[in-house]
Amino acid sequence: MLVRDARWKESADIVILGYGGAGAVAAITAHDLGAEVLLVEKQAQDSHYTNTQMSAGNFICPNDVNGALRYMEAICRVEEGLTWTDRDTLHAWAEYTSQNIAWLEAMGGHIKPGPNGGEHRKVEGWESIGRAGIAGSGLGLHRLLTSNVARRGIRVLFDTPAQKLLTDSDGRVVGVRVAVGEGREAMDIKANRAVIMTLGGFEFDESMKLNYLRVFPTYFYGTTANTGDGHRMVMDMGADLWHMNCCSARLVAKFPDFPIAFSVEFSTKFAHHIDPADKSQVATGKSAGYVLVDRDGRRFTSENIKFHTLYYELALFDSHRLIYPRVPCHLIFDQARMDAGPIPSTKAGPAGPVQLYHWSKDNQAELERGWIVKGDTVDELADKIGVPAANLAETVRRYNIYCREGHDPEFNRHPSDLTPFSQPPFYALRLYPGGPNTQGGPRRNHRAQVLNVDGDPVRRLYAAGEFGSVYGMLYPAGGGNIAECIAFGRIAAENAVREEPMGA
Numbered sequence: 001m002l003v004r005d006a007r008w009k010e011s012a013d014i015v016i017l018g019y020g021g022a023g024a025v026a027a028i029t030a031h032d033l034g035a036e037v038l039l040v041e042k043q044a045q046d047s048h049y050t051n052t053q054m055s056a057g058n059f060i061c062p063n064d065v066n067g068a069l070r071y072m073e074a075i076c077r078v079e080e081g082l083t084w085t086d087r088d089t090l091h092a093w094a095e096y097t098s099q100n101i102a103w104l105e106a107m108g109g110h111i112k113p114g115p116n117g118g119e120h121r122k123v124e125g126w127e128s129i130g131r132a133g134i135a136g137s138g139l140g141l142h143r144l145l146t147s148n149v150a151r152r153g154i155r156v157l158f159d160t161p162a163q164k165l166l167t168d169s170d171g172r173v174v175g176v177r178v179a180v181g182e183g184r185e186a187m188d189i190k191a192n193r194a195v196i197m198t199l200g201g202f203e204f205d206e207s208m209k210l211n212y213l214r215v216f217p218t219y220f221y222g223t224t225a226n227t228g229d230g231h232r233m234v235m236d237m238g239a240d241l242w243h244m245n246c247c248s249a250r251l252v253a254k255f256p257d258f259p260i261a262f263s264v265e266f267s268t269k270f271a272h273h274i275d276p277a278d279k280s281q282v283a284t285g286k287s288a289g290y291v292l293v294d295r296d297g298r299r300f301t302s303e304n305i306k307f308h309t310l311y312y313e314l315a316l317f318d319s320h321r322l323i324y325p326r327v328p329c330h331l332i333f334d335q336a337r338m339d340a341g342p343i344p345s346t347k348a349g350p351a352g353p354v355q356l357y358h359w360s361k362d363n364q365a366e367l368e369r370g371w372i373v374k375g376d377t378v379d380e381l382a383d384k385i386g387v388p389a390a391n392l393a394e395t396v397r398r399y400n401i402y403c404r405e406g407h408d409p410e411f412n413r414h415p416s417d418l419t420p421f422s423q424p425p426f427y428a429l430r431l432y433p434g435g436p437n438t439q440g441g442p443r444r445n446h447r448a449q450v451l452n453v454d455g456d457p458v459r460r461l462y463a464a465g466e467f468g469s470v471y472g473m474l475y476p477a478g479g480g481n482i483a484e485c486i487a488f489g490r491i492a493a494e495n496a497v498r499e500e501p502m503g504a
């Protein structure tokens with residue numbers, strides 16, 4: 001939006017939109033490089049929840065920059081001359097993410113090492129993808145970053161949604177229009193050097209998800225504040241978008257009477273994290289019988305899912321029946337799983353440390369709410385969840401045979417995860433495509449500059465975090481998003497502070 005007579009009410013060298021992980025890292029970095037920084041956050045302070053805060057706090061820190069670059073280039077390559085992400089940007093990613101542990105430690109963070117390795121173990125360089133976690137998971141990371149912001153005296157305007165980018169007649173971004181107060185009056189904030197956008201994804205905008213993601217519905221288990229506001233702001237500026245149909249997701253539970261989805265632990269063995277092709281791995285923990293079934297009551301996967309890739313398997317569309325047969329699908333499980341602890345993750349998401357929902361330890365409250373469905377027989381369960389009873393009975397019968405034989409000829413599920421169904425009753429949980437966050441947003445370069453549709457930088461505009469993340473269809477490994485929040489938060493700030501200041 002071209003500004004001729006802006007009435008600036010606030011100003012700073014660097015104005016950062018969105019106070020999540022990437023915004024905090026950018027703010028700390030810009031401040032430490034001598035810039036005056038202002039953070040602008042949509043949510044009120046007392047109800048401020050970010051994806052960073054709700055996360056598990058795991059992050060990538062490659063142990064070999066060149067190996068990590070080879071891995072990223074391989075997973076981003078589509079065909080000769082066509083890649084999801086350009087080499088320079090991947091190089092910046094590899095170089096900066098490899099400094100993540102050192103940077104967090106310098107901020108006072110306590111790091112928990114490993115497990116190492118990329119998610120795609122057949123791809124060259126996968127072993128270079130070092131991984132780590134932060135003490136206290138996402139909540140710990142949030143506290144670490146916000147305490148560093150506070151210690152530096154960096155100003156934060158809460159309850160102040162950013163709405164429009166403001167430009168001068170040369171197309172330079174010179175500020176931002178925000179909404180303030182109960183009446184949501186417009187207020188203009190001047191950015192003397194640059195604006196850095198770290199506004200998260202479009203996880204809670206149904207229209208954007210319908211138009212950009214591969215399957216609808218797709219549900220998410222992070223902050224409801226991430227509604228694609230920044231995407232609309234940069235589209236208004238002629239920015240190019242990338243990775244809009246990419247989603248490092250899987251299956252989530254979502255109920256009509258609660259706004260946020262839940263990550264689901266199919267089994268307390270965490271068996272769905274292991275590689276079914278790698279028989280040297282062993283699932284550990286409590287055993288329970290469980291299968292995933294589609295709308296026809298049939299299995300469609302090994303259940304040892306690839307955590308950040310399964311999403312694409314769910315987008316299968318039946319052009320004759322005009323349905324997505326895997327949307328929704330169901331987790332069918334037995335009493336042993338019911339007794340083994342909460343069905344959702346308690347390490348992240350709404351039932352995690354932020355406790356936006358208190359999930360009962362024995363799952364009984366959720367059974368009473370109707371979120372979990374119970375059947376005294378397989379037939380009764382099938383009737384209740386609306387799948388063909390004969391198919392579900394046959395699925396359970398065959399699965400129990402595979403368990404006895406220690407071999408799953410249909411989907412090659414890992415033998416150490418083949419636990420038969422125990423005695424009735426049986427249970428079902430309805431699942432949808434979904435996960436932590438979207439990846440798409442403005443295309444950026446290796447300097448974190450937002451690019452326009454001609455490939456040129458939008459002057460004085462930077463982006464970081466999941467708001468146009470560098471990841472394409474394949475996600476490198478758990479920890480990728482927080483890794484890039486830290487890396488590109490720093491890159492954006494380092495380049496933004498070098499911009500020439502506007503005239504007074």
Ligand SMILES: Cc1cc2nc3c(=O)[nH]c(=O)nc-3n(C[C@H](O)[C@H](O)[C@H](O)COP(=O)(O)OP(=O)(O)OC[C@H]3O[C@@H](n4cnc5c(N)ncnc54)[C@H](O)[C@@H]3O)c2cc1C
Pocket residue numbers: 017018019020021022023040041042043049050051052053054055056057058059060160161162163198199200201221222223225226227229230348349350435436437464465466467478479480481482483485
């Ligand atoms: C449950 C869960 C677990 C996860 N676990 C991991 C993990 O272990 N490792 C990993 O790498 N990734 C994980 N992720 C993903 C990762 O946490 C996020 O992708 C990452 O933290 C995003 O950081 P961000 O700063 O880009 O966005 P956020 O942290 O979501 O911050 C965005 C901020 O922008 C604000 N905002 C939005 N619109 C406006 C507006 N108009 N004006 C001003 N402010 C606005 C929001 O209110 C929010 O404060 C997880 C995500 C979830 C939800």
